[in-house]
Amino acid sequence: MTANPDSRAFRDALGSFATGVTIVTATDAEGRDVGLTASSFNSVSLDPPMILWSLARSSQSMAAFREAAHFAVHILAADQDPLSNRFAKSGTDKFADVPIERGEGGVPLLTGCSARFECRTAYQYEGGDHIIFVGEVTRFDRYERPPLIFHGGRYALAARKAQALSAGGAIEQPAGSFGEDFLGYLLGRAHFQLYARMQASLGAHGLDAWDHFILSVLGIGDGRSIAEIEAVIGYTGAHATPERVRSLAARGILSADPDGGRLWLTEQGRKTLVELTAAAKAAEEDALGAFDENETALLKHLLKHVIRSTDPGLPDPWLATAEQGA
Amino acid sequence: MTANPDSRAFRDALGSFATGVTIVTATDAEGRDVGLTASSFNSVSLDPPMILWSLARSSQSMAAFREAAHFAVHILAADQDPLSNRFAKSGTDKFADVPIERGEGGVPLLTGCSARFECRTAYQYEGGDHIIFVGEVTRFDRYERPPLIFHGGRYALAARKAQALSAGGAIEQPAGSFGEDFLGYLLGRAHFQLYARMQASLGAHGLDAWDHFILSVLGIGDGRSIAEIEAVIGYTGAHATPERVRSLAARGILSADPDGGRLWLTEQGRKTLVELTAAAKAAEEDALGAFDENETALLKHLLKHVIRSTDPGLPDPWLATAEQGA
Known part of the structure; x- marks a missing residue:
């Protein structure tokens, strides 16, 4: 199919790629906490340690992230879909009643995640209607929590692939039988x-x-x-x-x-x-x-x-x- | 934890973010097919339609992708872990006996995927020990196939999150009973x-x-x-x-x-x-x-x-x- 930027079909095709779900946080020039849900995260570099994510130019938080010297990325755990939903909506006080810690540069850090990365903004790159933010990771934490997954526009959970149980999967079955x-x-x-x-x-x-x-x-x-x-x-x-x-x-x-x-x-x-x-x-x-x-x-x-x-x-x-x- | 680029801990923390699995293909200056497995894919822009992925500077395929005007990204389906393993190893003829079609610029296209994106190379950005490739999508296909997932260094499958079955989940259970x-x-x-x-x-x-x-x-x-x-x-x-x-x-x-x-x-x-x-x-x-x-x-x-x-x-x-x- 020829790529048509407005098409639902293009978004659906992008949705074929499963991702984790992250919340990215920072503070704006007035010191207010900002944060939003993003699935556009990925790892970039091991040495130096770097990650990236991208943000729509039209986002209300664009100015804050453009100017922020630091930001934090939180990889959400399987039970954090309510937090994901909250940070995906604009116009509400996203941080109300959410327990936070403070990271480098005063960046708000959420708790209960699978992992979190504190970053220094390294690069901001053009990416069509988005800006790609590359962060150098200065600190990180990892917790043994199963991940929240986003696929095809819905939340999902994951499990390891398993091996075959017996010969029954491979052997042709007689009529009336089953594998x-x-x-x-x-x-x-x-x-x-x-x-x-x-x-x-x-x-x-x-x-x-x-x-x-x-x-x-x-x-x-x-x-x-x-x-x-x-x-x-x-x-x-x-x-x-x-x-x-x-x-x-x-x-x-x-x-x-x-x-x-x-x-x-x-x-x-x-x-x-x-x-x-x-x-x-x-x-x-x-x-x-x-x-x-x-x-x-x-x-x-x-x-x-x-x-x-x-x-x-x-x-x-x-x-x-x-x-x-x- | 302070980020240490050599640390296993940093790679493990990155592994907390679940991703799909992709194979990226192109042809090199001599017209030979090249391809490799990457989980560093993500969407970037809707208008113009753009995606990105990143490749280690040390990769044998770096020169080919640096020079390629076109490449294709294949989102792998749940049953394509053998193909993922094959394209993750260097030194073998990855394309031997693999059915391929040809895309724009002669790029080899694999079959049986969940989705695939044919791209024109739009940007190549610095990303530490990796190069970030941003492609403008010229054509794409999507198939209704469940995705292969990579999480914590292993392949996984995903399922939608479900709702509660009955009141049993919420009600306190008497001794000797169960929910x-x-x-x-x-x-x-x-x-x-x-x-x-x-x-x-x-x-x-x-x-x-x-x-x-x-x-x-x-x-x-x-x-x-x-x-x-x-x-x-x-x-x-x-x-x-x-x-x-x-x-x-x-x-x-x-x-x-x-x-x-x-x-x-x-x-x-x-x-x-x-x-x-x-x-x-x-x-x-x-x-x-x-x-x-x-x-x-x-x-x-x-x-x-x-x-x-x-x-x-x-x-x-x-x-x-x-x-x-x-």
Whole structure:
């Protein structure tokens, strides 16, 4: 496509390049703090240490950065999209209630970033409707925080690329079969392997998975009826049958409300559930051991998308039953 | 930290900024193709349309780019890490067997990228130990391919940030309970909801989940013994009991090898499995409907990490049983 500066298509093509998100700060000639969100950052030189970013000539902050001898670039962390949004808008007091430190030349330094670079302005170059600012880095900090990413006009999170799991990816599959990239297989295997780690704890209490599901629902919110429990767990194939409920009650784990047939965890039931949940959380930690914070967040985000798109209309287990009915 | 150009720490801090990956190409004064991998790309100007990237003065390709009137920048797609690795190494014929097209000025253009920009060299600026090349974009192409990302010295994939699933994230949990961010809950709910979509197909064939697991293992590789099937599915709680196998055989879905007790899918069994797998794949498509290609790849990558870290030592279901024993 021939480049047309006004075209949405050109901006979209530029958006194909993923970047981190930065906030660049300085002080203007009157000593006021200025700052703005920029994704046009990149590294330039190691010796001397230099970075660059570019700013639209039309920016309200252009005069301040043109005259500033120092500026600071903050690489934003994955949870700093609200800060990114705030510094992307003009006309507000961007620094209100934002904790800041002071760098060389009084430059305001933000906290909670993945990295930040304090710079002396080295060059200002022509770049069409932008000015390219090249800074020599005088000080920098780095924190082990996963990065915020911008791609295709949206915020994103990143995770390392993984290797193949087994030969299943490479071998041609017989008709009616599937390979290791089949979501149903991956979800099932991950679920059952993780859940298998619970078996010892369940066995020690003489409980099985269905019992565990019933106790978990009551653990989130006590006093539900069998029908309400079924509505929450039925899609798994588990059932709160009257026999099962009677057996749990006989063992002192549940008590049933005499009038309404509602179920409550006993003190022993709550204690049992605390032990089971501790086992489940230990299994989760094992399962996520190889992940960084970002990968864990991403997996959970993506599973939520799958849960939303396959939801048969389950009640929210975390809302009180009274609210659901209202 | 005070900037020290030789320090690993400075490079690590720069690596906190995530970027896409590009390959920049041109032809040298003798008409030979040159190209290299660079993450130092960024957009500069919309009107005129301009981009920039920087190159180490020490690069073998410096002379070629210094003299080139035209160059092209290719934004690499998620599956192009092998191409990125190839163009990052010097001393090999980088273009051998790589399909290329020709752009303005004879510049070699690579295929399979997310986007590419053909440029006229507009400026070359000093940038410490690098030269900053600013190109005016004369033509560009964009393809709907997810991007390859580079962060912290490694390749990565990206996915959009997601919203909260339910009230569970915000409400304080009682002791022994868990919130919606608990991996066991998310995996279980995603698995059971997806699997519930199979129930109609299973019911139509008079089969249940355990039957389906047995048929699936035989679908991947026929002729396994009951013990071999158990080794693959036992962790799910499903069992290939003799009664179950007899029932499947009586219905003409399986046949048992008379001498060794090995099981084979009949023609009818294979046909049944093809229908079940079609239902499962339709459920997968529904479940992944809201995802772009990158998010799907990421979810699967992350599930493989979980499967690896929770693997009790299962045999690879896709390897022939003879190979497993060997």
